[in-house]
Amino acid sequence: MSTPGSVAPEVAFDPATPPVIEGFSPTVCGESVRDKFQRKIRENPVVPIGCLATAGALSYGxxxxxxxxxxKSQLMMRTRILAQGFTVMAILGGLVVSAMKSPRPH
Incomplete structure (x- = not known):
């Protein structure tokens, strides 16, 4: 038995598996986290491009x-702001498209 305040890991940490949280199942409807991530990228491929552009401009800046x-640093920070705006607009555009695709109840 452990003393209060001590941390005793029960299972070795594995970054490839999702954490176990009571009352939460990451595989809802049989879809794993990786499958959901890949599906989201296929649905809106512009968002990851914007995220990579943002990270690239930030890193280079x-x-x-x-x-x-x-x-050059100032130029890259301004480029980062533009890339962030592009990413936000891509997310909003994806939301609008998915809202228009979803069937509406009568």
Whole structure:
């Protein structure tokens, strides 16, 4: 038996499997987390592109800042803002398209 405040892991951590949470099942309707992620990418492939563009602009901007190139760093931070806006618009566009596809009750 463990003492209060000590942490005793019951099972080794495996990042490939989802965490076990009481009352929550990640495989609702037989769909795993990986399957859901792949389905979401197929439904709206523009969102991951926007996320990668945002992360790329941020990373390169931070690299330029670290190297002392403030002009290029500022340009990359502005590019990051544009990429974030693109990503948000892609998410909203995907919501509108999925709302128009879903059948409405009479």
């Amino acid at each position: 931070l690299y330029c800042f670290h190297r002392g190139n403030s002009q």
